[in-house]
Every structure is written in structure tokens, then in C-alpha cells.
Amino acid sequence: xxxxxxxxxxxxxxxxxxxxxxxxxxxxxxxxxxxxxxxxxxxxxxxxxxxxxxxxxxxxxxxxxxxxxxxxxxxxxxxxxxxxxxxxxxxxxxxxxxxxxxxxxxxxxxxxxxxxxxxxxxxxxxxxxxxxxxxxxxxxxxxxxxxxxxxxxxxxxxxxxxxxxxxxxxxxxxxxxxxxxxxxxxxxxxxxxxxxxxxxxxxxxxxxxxxxxxxxxxxxxxxxxxxxxxxxxxxxxxxxxxxxxxxxxxxxxxxxxxxxxxxxxxxxxxxxx
Amino acid sequence: xxxxxxxxxxxxxxxxxxxxxxxxxxxxxxxxxxxxxxxxxxxxxxxxxxxxxxxxxxxxxxxxxxxxxxxxxxxxxxxxxxxxxxxxxxxxxxxxxxxxxxxxxxxxxxxxxxxxxxxxxxxxxxxxxxxxxxxxxxxxxxxxxxxxxxxxxxxxxxxxxxxxxxxxxxxxxxxxxxxxxxxxxxxxxxxxxxxxxxxxxxxxxxxxxxxxxxxxxxxxxxxxxxxxxxxxxxxxxxxxxxxxxxxxx
Numbered sequence: 001x002x003x004x005x006x007x008x009x010x011x012x013x014x015x016x017x018x019x020x021x022x023x024x025x026x027x028x029x030x031x032x033x034x035x036x037x038x039x040x041x042x043x044x045x046x047x048x049x050x051x052x053x054x055x056x057x058x059x060x061x062x063x064x065x066x067x068x069x070x071x072x073x074x075x076x077x078x079x080x081x082x083x084x085x086x087x088x089x090x091x092x093x094x095x096x097x098x099x100x101x102x103x104x105x106x107x108x109x110x111x112x113x114x115x116x117x118x119x120x121x122x123x124x125x126x127x128x129x130x131x132x133x134x135x136x137x138x139x140x141x142x143x144x145x146x147x148x149x150x151x152x153x154x155x156x157x158x159x160x161x162x163x164x165x166x167x168x169x170x171x172x173x174x175x176x177x178x179x180x181x182x183x184x185x186x187x188x189x190x191x192x193x194x195x196x197x198x199x200x201x202x203x204x205x206x207x208x209x210x211x212x213x214x215x216x217x218x219x220x221x222x223x224x225x226x227x228x229x230x231x232x233x234x235x236x237x238x239x240x241x242x243x244x245x246x247x248x249x250x251x252x253x254x255x256x257x258x259x260x261x262x263x264x265x266x267x268x269x270x271x272x273x
Numbered sequence: 274x275x276x277x278x279x280x281x282x283x284x285x286x287x288x289x290x291x292x293x294x295x296x297x298x299x300x301x302x303x304x305x306x307x308x309x310x311x312x313x314x315x316x317x318x319x320x321x322x323x324x325x326x327x328x329x330x331x332x333x334x335x336x337x338x339x340x341x342x343x344x345x346x347x348x349x350x351x352x353x354x355x356x357x358x359x360x361x362x363x364x365x366x367x368x369x370x371x372x373x374x375x376x377x378x379x380x381x382x383x384x385x386x387x388x389x390x391x392x393x394x395x396x397x398x399x400x401x402x403x404x405x406x407x408x409x410x411x412x413x414x415x416x417x418x419x420x421x422x423x424x425x426x427x428x429x430x431x432x433x434x435x436x437x438x439x440x441x442x443x444x445x446x447x448x449x450x451x452x453x454x455x456x457x458x459x460x461x462x463x464x465x466x467x468x469x470x471x472x473x474x475x476x477x478x479x480x481x482x483x484x485x486x487x488x489x490x491x492x493x494x495x496x497x498x499x500x501x502x503x504x505x506x507x508x509x510x511x512x513x514x515x516x517x518x519x520x521x522x
Contacts, residue, residue, distance in 0.1 A: 021293065021483040028480035075487055212470075216463040231300035234293040235462065237483075238347060 005041040007145035008034060010180060011101055013085065013094050014151075015056055015219065016049045016065050018244065019072045020236045022217040023047070027079050030150050030180045033209040043145050045079035048097055051086040055261040058223060060254050062086035064247060071239035091264035094149070095169035098177050102147040109144040148178045148207070153187040156206075159196065163269040170198050178205035184216070226250040277313040279394035280306055282429060283373055285357065285366050286400075287468065288321040289331055290493065291341045292485045294466050295319070299351050302399050302429045305458040315394055317351035318373060325363040327510040330472060332498050334358035343488040363513035367418040370396060370426055397427040397456075405430055405441035408448060412515050419447055427454040433465065475499040 010030055016023060027045045034040040049065045050056075062083075069081040085097045156179065159170050173179065175198075183189050189208060193199040199206065217235045225232050227250060233241055244250060282302055288295060299317045306312040321337045322328075331337075334355075341353040357369045374396045381393045408414055422428070430438045438457055442448040448455065466484050474481050476499060481490060493499060 024483040028482050032479045076482075218462070221462050230304045233300050234296045 005035075005039060007043045007143065008040045009044045009046065009101070009105055009145045009147050010042060010150040011046045011048060011098060011147055012150040013048050013097055014050065015054070015059055016047060016069050017056075017059055017219050018065065018222060018236060018240060018249070019047070019069045020217045020219055020222055021234075024072060024076075024079070024237075026150060026152065026182050029182055029211060030207075030209050031078075034180065034207065043078070045076075045150070046101060047073065047079065047081045048085045048101075049081070049083075051088055051091055053089070053091045054264050055091075055258045055267075056263060057258045057261075058255040059258060060249055064243075064249055068240045068243055071243055072237045074239070075237075091268070093166065093169055093265070095166075095172045098147060098149055098173055102177060105145050105147060146178065148180045149173055150180045151182070153181055153183045153189040153192075156181050156189050156199070157187070157192050159199065160192070164265050166269065167198065171202075174199060174202040174205050178202075178207070180207045180209055182209045182211050184211050223250045223255060227252055227255065274307075274313040278311060279315045279392065280312045281316040281318065281373070281377055281394045281396050282306075282314060282399040283318045283320060283370060283396055284399040285320050285369055286322065287326070287328055287331055288319060288337050288341050289328075289468050290337065290471060290485060290489060290498070291319070291344045292466060292468055292471055293483075294464065295468075296344065296348070296351070297460070297464075298399055298401065298431050299348075301431050301458050301460055302456075303350075305456065306429065309456075312395075314350070316377075317348075317399070319345065319351060319353045320357045320369055320373075321353070321355075323358045323360055323363055325361075325513050327363070327507050327513045329507045329510075330504040331507060332503055336492075336496060336498055340489045340492055343492055344486045346488070363517070365415075365418055365514070366398065367421050370398060370422060374426070395427070397429050398422055399429045400431070402430060402432045402436035402438040402441075405438045405448070406436075408441070408445060413512075414514075416447065420451075423448060423454055424451045427456070429456045429458060431458045431460050433460055472499045472504060476501055476504060 010027060012023065012026065014023070031042040031045070034042055047069050049062060049069060050059075052059065052062050066081060066083050066086060073079045073081060082101070084100060085092050159165055181189055193203055193206060222232050222235055225235075226244065232244075236244075282299060284295070284298060286295070303314040303317070306314050319341050321334055321341060322331075324331065324334050338353060338355050338358060345351050345353055354373070356372060357364050377396060378393050408419055432438055438455075442452055442455060471481050471484055474484075475493065
């Protein structure tokens with residue numbers, strides 16, 4: 001039972017339009033990788049679907065995307081879904097979402113006396129051992145779980161797209177918090193980090209999780225298959241497949257949503273030029 | 274779907290263990306065959322190979338069967354069959370196919386309404402692109418068996434990753450002759466999750482959640498399958514089909 005391991009919370013922002021087994025695998029891979037270093041203990045995963053005002057093409061209503069994510073994680077004992085981001089009236093920059101959750105975690109940590117429920121569970125194959133803080137233990141800053149943004153290499157690479165991210169937001173996300181980035185075959189995020197001064201500066205906060213086995217179940221592909229009446233079974237959890245069928249989500253019409261709209265970050269950042 | 278040929282898809286393999294990838298094969302194949310306009314898929318069969326196959330790392334068939342049953346519990350059209358794994362010795366694919374075809378045909382002939390020839394479902398072998406390359410391995414297949422499996426029954430082959438089944442067909446005169454009996458299904462999603470990878474992850478204590486159904490993962494944990502030891506099983510054993518061919522020479 002090691003108290004040297006830093007507790008970590010993984011936060012994934014994205015459309016989740018819909019959530020797929022690949023999204024869920026990202027969490028599992030990142031947790032395994034971080035815990036394998038012996039330095040971290042992943043205590044929680046958070047899925048934060050983007051709000052409707054992001055205006056991405058084909059983005060269906062947040063209430064459906066939230067519900068599907070909940071259905072997908074009902075059998076997970078550590079991954080949860082959070083609706084704060086999607087409930088905000090306007091689109092919220094990722095850095096703000098990260099900040100919001102970090103502050104929440106910090107205040108939860110400070111308010112707890114003895115809270116066995118909140119303690120991290122060490123995951124083992126055979127049994128669960130619960131690491132608890134006794135009442136005589138004073139909460140130090142080290143006990144506060146550290147928040148990391150969990151994402152694919154494409155997100156890291158999107159930092160280079162003009163007017164998609166504010167430079168100070170990138171600085172905050174990688175500098176103050178940290179990123180767990182799932183890489184896939186064919187992409188070379190280390191090269192990208194090397195080519196970006198801000199990423200290079202904070203390279204110690206960027207954890208590369210190598211995905212040895214290609215798993216490219218993209219939500220785009222899933223939506224395409226659904227439009228064509230093809231099966232998506234076993235690409236997403238069964239309850240999500242059923243939900244999509246029950247509500248007839250993802251049609252040619254739904255894919256046209258926001259077809260003429262400008263993506264919220266472009267709208268916000270280019271208009272201030 | 275009136276006027277269409279009823280079709281049953283049979284997948285033979287180790288299923289060591291069964292994964293979402295295996296189950297996707299059935300879904301993709303069914304969609305594809307429906308979209309040809311010619312077929313109506315009426316059933317799917319998972320037939321795990323017997324223990325005598327001698328493949329390295331193959332765990333006992335009772336486990337592989339149990340896991341497949343758990344995985345397919347919620348499927349309305351794919352089921353698990355244990356005939357192949359219950360045979361005393363390893364059974365050639367063509368023998369398994371003949372058994373299932375005869376069984377299916379008998380069911381139709383025994384049913385109340387007088388069946389017409391078109392009511393008896395066809396049986397085709399469902400496989401991944403890697404399977405096409407096995408035809409090239411010396412001593413693994415008898416020519417007359419390939420003739421029957423491909424030429425008489427037919428194949429539905431789902432591509433994966435960069436494997437190009439059409440190349441395997443091109444490079445074989447036998448397969449080329451029967452190319453009209455081989456349905457190639459393109460899997461656009463690049464998804465290389467294999468049972469080999471799953472076993473590797475399990476040996477290393479890594480998560481395999483979302484790669485296979487939770488019920489199968491629970492079963493694996495309960496029975497402590499897939500360890501360093503289990504992977505060493507049959508390490509020095511020759512694959513059964515290869516030893517059978519030698520005897521017949």
C-alpha cells in the first residue's frame with residue numbers, strides 16, 4: 001500500500017457523438033499506463049461531452065449524448081459522466097472545463113474529514129484493497145488528485161490549428177495540469193511536441209500512452225454506418241446501440257445539423273482579430 | 274426479403290478467447306450479404322476448434338465454449354456449437370461444414386410445410402482475411418477440401434487492417450477459379466484487436482475492458498485463464514492438420 005503514488009483524475013472532453021468502445025478504451029489504456037509507472041494511482045475518470053453551442057456538424061443534442069455516455073459507463077466503477085460543460089449556455093473552452101473540474105476536486109479534497117467513499121481504490125485482478133486516510137492524517141496538497149486531460153494525438157496536434165485554441169489556454173492545460181495522450185500507429189506526437197515551443201517546454205507534463213493495437217472506431221464511422229442501416233453492434237456498448245435505435249438518432253438529417261454554422265472557437269477567436 | 278436465398282454463416286476458429294472483433298465479423302457479413310440483394314441471413318454459428326488442434330496457448334474447449342456462449346447470450350441470431358470441439362480428433366473444416374449443412378438441411382426437410390429446394394439455407398464459411406493466407410501453407414489444406422469449402426459452399430471473408438484477401442485470391446489458381454464464390458467484405462474501421470492481443474494484455478495484468486463482453490472478462494478472471502503458463506501450452510506440439518497430412522502421404 002503505497003502513499004507515494006500521486007492520485008490522478010482523467011478528464012476527457014469531446015463530442016462523444018456517440019460514445020464508442022474506443023473512447024472507453026482510452027481511459028483503460030491511460031490508467032494502465034499511468035499506474036504501471038508506479039508513480040500514479042488513477043482514482044477517477046470523467047467524460048465531459050461538449051455543449052450544443054460548439055456547433056460541430058452532425059452534433060446531436062447534448063441530452064442524448066449525455067445519456068448514451070451514462071449508459072456506456074454504467075458498468076464502470078471509476079468512469080463517470082459530467083454535464084457541467086454541456087449545461088453552460090455558451091461553448092466553454094477546454095481550459096475552463098479543466099479548471100472547473102480541478103477546482104471541484106480541490107474543494108472536495110479540502111472539505112473531507114474522513115471519507116472512505118472518495119478514497120481511491122487500488123485496482124487488482126484478484127481483490128480490491130481500499131487505501132484510506134485515517135482521521136489522524138492531515139490532508140496535504142499531495143493528496144489532492146491531480147487532473148490530467150485525456151485525449152487522442154489528434155487533439156494534441158490540433159493545438160497547431162490557427163484560431164482553434166488560445167495560446168494561454170494551451171499553456172494552462174499542459175503547464176498547470178497535464179495531458180495523457182493516446183497515440184496511435186502512424187501519428188508521431190513526439191515530433192509534434194518537439195516542433196511546438198509550448199508543448200516542448202511542458203513535455204514532462206505530457207504522458208504519451210502508446211496504443212500498440214490499432215483501434216480506430218471513430219464516432220464518424222459509426223454515424224456513417226448508422227445512416228446506411230449497417231450494424232454498429234460491438235463497436236459501442238449494447239445499451240448505447242439500443243438507445244440509438246429507440247430514439248432513431250443519426251440519420252442523414254442529423255448529419256446536416258450545423259452544416260452552415262461556424263465552429264464556436266473559430267467564431268469566438270477570429271472575431272476578436 | 275422474399276425470393277432471397279436463406280444463408281447461414283459458420284465461423285470456425287480458436288476463439289481463444291472470443292472478442293468483439295469476432296462478433297463484428299458476423300454483423301459485417303450479414304449486412305454485406307443482405308446488401309447484395311440475393312441473400313437473407315437466417316443464422317450464424319460459432320464453432321470453436323477442438324483441443325487436439327494443438328495450437329500454442331489454446332485453453333480447454335470447455336472454457337472457450339463457455340466464453341462464447343456468454344458473449345452470444347444477447348445475440349438473436351448467432352449461436353455456439355460444440356460438435357467440432359467434441360470430436361475425438363481435430364476435424365477438418367470441410368467435415369464441420371458438411372455436418373452443419375446436413376443438420377440444417379434435415380431440419381428443413383423435417384419441418385411441416387413441404388419445403389422447396391430454395392428453402393434449404395446455404396452454408397458459407399465466415400472468416401477473416403488472415404484465413405485466406407492459410408490456404409498457402411504447405412500441408413495445411415488438402416486441395417479437394419479447398420475445392421469443396423470454397424467452390425461448393427463458398428466463403429465470406431472480412432478484411433482486416435492491411436491484409437488484402439484479394440491478393441491471396443489472385444496468387445492462387447484454385448481460389449481464383451472460385452472467386453465468384455468468395456464474398457469480400459471490407460471492414461473500414463481499422464481495428465486490430467485480436468485474441469492474441471487480448472491474451473497478451475491479460476498476461477500483463479492490463480485491462481481488456483470494452484474489447485470483449487464483461488461477462489467473458491469475469492469468466493476469465495474467475496477461472497484464471499490466460500497466464501504465462503497457459504500461453505506455453507502446446508509450445509512444442511505440431512499443429513494437428515500438419516501431422517494428419519503426413520500420415521496420409
